[in-house]
Amino acid sequence: LAGDDLAGETMLITAGPTREELDPVRYISNHSSGKMGYALARAARHRGAKVILVSGPTCLAPPPGVELVQVESARQMHEAVMACVPDCSVVIKAAAVADYRPVLRCGEKMKKSGETLTLQLEKNPDILAELGQLERRPLLVGFAAETTDLQTHAAAKLAAKNLDMIVANDVSQEGAGFNVSTNIARILYRDGRIEPLELMAKTRLAELILDRIRELLQDKR
Numbered sequence: 001l002a003g004d005d006l007a008g009e010t011m012l013i014t015a016g017p018t019r020e021e022l023d024p025v026r027y028i029s030n031h032s033s034g035k036m037g038y039a040l041a042r043a044a045r046h047r048g049a050k051v052i053l054v055s056g057p058t059c060l061a062p063p064p065g066v067e068l069v070q071v072e073s074a075r076q077m078h079e080a081v082m083a084c085v086p087d088c089s090v091v092i093k094a095a096a097v098a099d100y101r102p103v104l105r106c107g108e109k110m111k112k113s114g115e116t117l118t119l120q121l122e123k124n125p126d127i128l129a130e131l132g133q134l135e136r137r138p139l140l141v142g143f144a145a146e147t148t149d150l151q152t153h154a155a156a157k158l159a160a161k162n163l164d165m166i167v168a169n170d171v172s173q174e175g176a177g178f179n180v181s182t183n184i185a186r187i188l189y190r191d192g193r194i195e196p197l198e199l200m201a202k203t204r205l206a207e208l209i210l211d212r213i214r215e216l217l218q219d220k221r
């Protein structure tokens, strides 16, 4: 049942984890599966949007009709997003971007030596925060995965990153967050509204998020 209620929109969606390399065989990453971002990309395309999916490494097949840009590190994702954003009316940042990367990447496999090993990390660019400061800001949607004080942290991110909405999910709850097909979320809006949601499939949550994005786009115009 293809629709066209998002026809005319160009949506940039990020998905999956990033990998921050330590040496040719090791990296730092997280448990993101990419399911939420891919579900959003598939649904948005189905509803008529042009979709650019900037994805970290996942096991998922790219949805048909979507332009896939594959990246590994946060810095590569940053570069890809910044290159595409001028053409986009909406950006949904569902990727779990690594906050830090190793200061040094060894050219050769690191050898086992001492009893302890200290890694020094440095901050990655905050892509979404940077988008929030653009003069021509697209509609910006963020995600917040938290294990404590979900609503407080999500509200703080919404404000700090200058977003239109943020989808907050408590990843410590059963049936929510990383690597499962369902999610329990609440959506926080710029005007202070909070919409708590039931446990639902990520595919259904994707449709609901796109419904809300459409409403916000209509209000804006």
Ligand code: C5P
Pocket (backbone or CB within 6 Å): 074, 093, 094, 095, 096, 097, 098, 099, 124, 125, 126, 127, 128, 129, 141, 142, 143, 144, 145, 157
């Ligand atoms: O990492 P954090 O919890 O702040 O992530 C919140 C939102 O910001 C997510 O939508 C995530 O994709 C985005 N983000 C980003 N660049 C980063 C870190 C997070 O775009 N370096």
